[in-house]
Amino acid sequence: MEKAEEWMNYGLELAKEFGPKLLTAILIYVIGAWIIKKIVKTARKVMSKSKYDESLQRFLLDLVSWGLKVFLIIIVISRLGVDVTTFAAVIAAAGLAVGLALQGSLSNFAGGVLLMIFKPYRIGDLIEAQGVLGVVKGIEIFTTKLVTPQNKLAIIPNGAMANGNIINYTTEGKMRVDTVIGVGYGEDIKKTKEVLLKVLTTNPKVLEDPAPSVNVLELADSSVNFAVRPFCKPEDYWDVYFATYENCKLALDAAGIEIPYPHQVEIHKER
Template identity: 35%
Template sequence: MEFDPQAIWDQYGVLIVNGALNVIGAIILLIIGLRIAGWLASVVRTQAEKRENVDNTLANFFASIVRWGVTAAVVIAVFGVFGIPVASFAAVLGALTLAIGLSMQGALGNIASGVMIMLFRPYKLGDFIEVSGVSGSVKDINLFQTVIATPDNKKIMIPNGQAIDGVITNYSGYTTRRCDIVFGIDYDDDFDNAIAILKEIIAADERILKDPEPFVRVTNLGDSSVDITCRLWCQSGDYWPIKFDMLEKVKKSFDTQGVSIPYPHTTIVKKDAAA
């Protein structure tokens, strides 16, 4: 059979030209689409980072969602250029996404909880919190977990789903805290003198705030002691140093000025046997 280029061109020329145009169009569409995806992701990241209540991790997460969402739409459009049924492809992609989502329910739940934590900010880096029965300083917050360092420097990783579903106590949530300390004195001691000693120690400590005014009153008559409660306001960072210093200073002052702190003891009474 004699090779006839003209006959081949007459028969397949239109298909070759259309195919070449489709390939060129698909390449151009893919390049432009990927550039648009990158540009939109950059815009989303920049705008999110400008907001004080949006963490950088969350900004990157939103930017990634935009980039991959636009990229997926561009890829589907490229398939459409070649005549591949887009509806069928979208259905397959949807089914695949559903299957992945069902198999990763826990991970996706932690991601959603991580987004909520970063948006609503119940705690932030450096805060001392109590969550899921664990207390410590927040060292890291990512999309999957919150990392806490306990006071004895143990590293605890809490899934965000557990953190957001439970009760969160943020000891650093406000700039000031109230420090409550109860001192018990003997019934034979002068409680007015004890109160005067406590007020003198409080007045000498500049870390204790004057407003609200410190509260020092007798609050309970116990089985073996008269209980005097001190309620002191201070900066959150001074809470523990003030509490420890108060315990030490009050003990020394009470010992020096003859105020006794009772402790549990047992009295044995002997009775003579009946005749």
């Protein structure tokens, strides 16, 4: 009984000493988290009104949010009675150890900063990087997210993006669609070019400037191959690509121009 009373008294003393600090710390955290949320929300509105680039908005908001949260945690810990100076030293030592262990993540962060400064691509751009083709969905602190033509989400580290080759198909606003159409050697080249060019000029998604072109590409083994090259907006690429092949086939058939294909010849031997 005496030991139980001693433990109870000890618990009451701890509650009296640390209870108010703990409650205050919890209150500070709740209020601080609410304030941080309001600050981030307000900053987002200000950036939107100032017409900041969307990718830069997300990056800066993530940075501000995490920085304020770390600051809030330090305040809460100091309110619990922990020496902030000692805590800062521990954080610094831990930060060094974590930094050495997470060099890749730090390089990704640095890569994200470089991407924000030089802006090789923006949200909504069609790009090709690290062997992936897709539309930029988001540029975050450590990674860039792309949505591929197959509607797959590709997450690529910013360090690799900043240090690798990037092809941006959206920046110039125009893309060339490269297709090859072959016709028989007996067909009239001039007439074939006219038929193929008409297919391109009648497609509303094919741009007038630069003008589409049709030229003899090569004299292959069994066909004369034409380079059929329309220009279009990046978002219309696949529509124009598939339509070009389909409409060229229909137009050539209608004009009586043969598209060569392998023929099987039967050889009859006399007995």
